Amino acid sequence: MGRILLTGASGFVGRAVHDCLSKTTAHELVVAVRKHIYGLPVTTSVAQIDQIDGATDWMHILVGCDVVIHAAARVHVMNDSSVDPLASFRKVNVEGTxxxxxxxxxKGVRRFVFISSIKVNGEETSLDVPYTADAAPAPVDPYGISKMEAENGLxxxxxxxxxxxxxxxxTLVYGPGVKANFLNMMRWLHKGIPLPFGAIHNRRSLVALGNLVDLIIVCIAHPKAANQKFLVSDGDDLSTTELLQRMARALRKPARLLPVPSVFLTVCAFFFGKKSLSQRLCGSLQVDISKNRELLSWTPPIAVDVAFDATAKYFLDEQV
Known part of the structure; x- marks a missing residue:
């Protein structure tokens, strides 16, 4: 295999892809980052990019590259303060991509692997009616719209x-070093804070970082992956209640969950202007990964509880 360009190598997903790729000598790896990453193997070349937009010059970096894995993006953030969020997302995620x-x-690159988002499909599914990879997209927020537009252009x-x-x-990616809401959830469980999520009967698809990276690696070379779209999850959908219970077990803590009806939580969230939070906690978002199995013979190699244990171990080690 030839040279691989990986963008976003300092991010949560990009760093994990880098760590996996750098363990093999089958190719030369070059990473594009906005700041220098220390401790990279000698097989890795680093190219610093000041910004990613429609004017970025990649030509010298792409020399000899066979594959591009584009993981860099302006990521979704809660309470975006941009004057025009969609324009800001488009500048990086559409024009830059x-x-x-x-x-x-x-430059003759053979394959371009784009890390998009489930938000292209939408924000919520009916219970046990999962999104499929080839269904019509229905993004709701500026981030999801920008990712859809990038996909269409690609x-x-x-x-x-x-x-x-x-x-x-x-879908939602978790694993050692995860941040944001998943990290907050582990903090709550670790502190033993009672949570009103003991009677949530939704279903949500998650994906362990290792499972996502495994699929990305498969898609570098698999002939049947060409010009295809794939959804990715652990293949083991959980309710919010089950998620908290199993993560608490991984943290070796009791799950203090109060059986508050989800309808009550939804009403309270609406009253306090937290509708989107209620949607993530009480709503369903499921994906069908049968296309991955049928087309690529790919199944998630890491079981959910194994991934939870690894995530919890990293978290607990950081508390010391």
Whole structure:
């Protein structure tokens, strides 16, 4: 295999992809980051990029590259303070992505693997009616819209140039070093704080970081992945109540969950302006990964409880 360019190597997903790829000598790995990463193996070259937008010059970095894994993005944040959030997302996630893809095609890159988001599909599913990879997209927020527009542009570039494109839409990603809401959840459980989530009967798909990375690695070379879209999860959907119970067990803590009806939580969340939080805690979001199994012969290699144990161990080690 030739040279691989990985963008976003300092991020949660990108760093894990880097760590996996750097363990093999089958290729040369070059990473593009906004700040220098220390402790990289000698097989890794580092290219610093000041910003990613429609004007970024990638040509010198793409020399000799066979594959691009594009994990860099302006990520979804709660309470975005941008004056025009959609314009801000488009600058990086659409213009930046398509600019990189066009230059990659010019340099003869064989395959472009794009890390997108389940938000392209939407925000919520009916119980046991999961999203599928080839269903019509229905993004709601600016981040999801920007990712959809990037996907559409990539498929046009693929058709025009012959460069293969693979699109991967992860669900919520967790694993050692996870931040944001998942980290807050572990903190609550570790402190033994009683939580009113003991009677939530939704279903949500999650994906362990190791499972996502495994699929990305498969999509680098698998011939049937070309010009396809894939959803990715652990294949083991959990209710919010089950999630808290199993993570508490991994943390070796009791789950102090109060059986408050979800309808009451939803009403309270609406009253306090926290509708989106209520949706994530009480609503369902499921994905169907049967396409991965049928087309790529891929199944998640890491079981949920094994992934929870690894995530909890990292968290507990950081508390010392």
């Amino acid at each position: 398509l600019n990189l893809a066009r230059q990659a095609a010019q 498929m046009i570039i693929a058709a025009q140039t012959g460069m293969e494109v693979v699109i991967i839409r992860p």
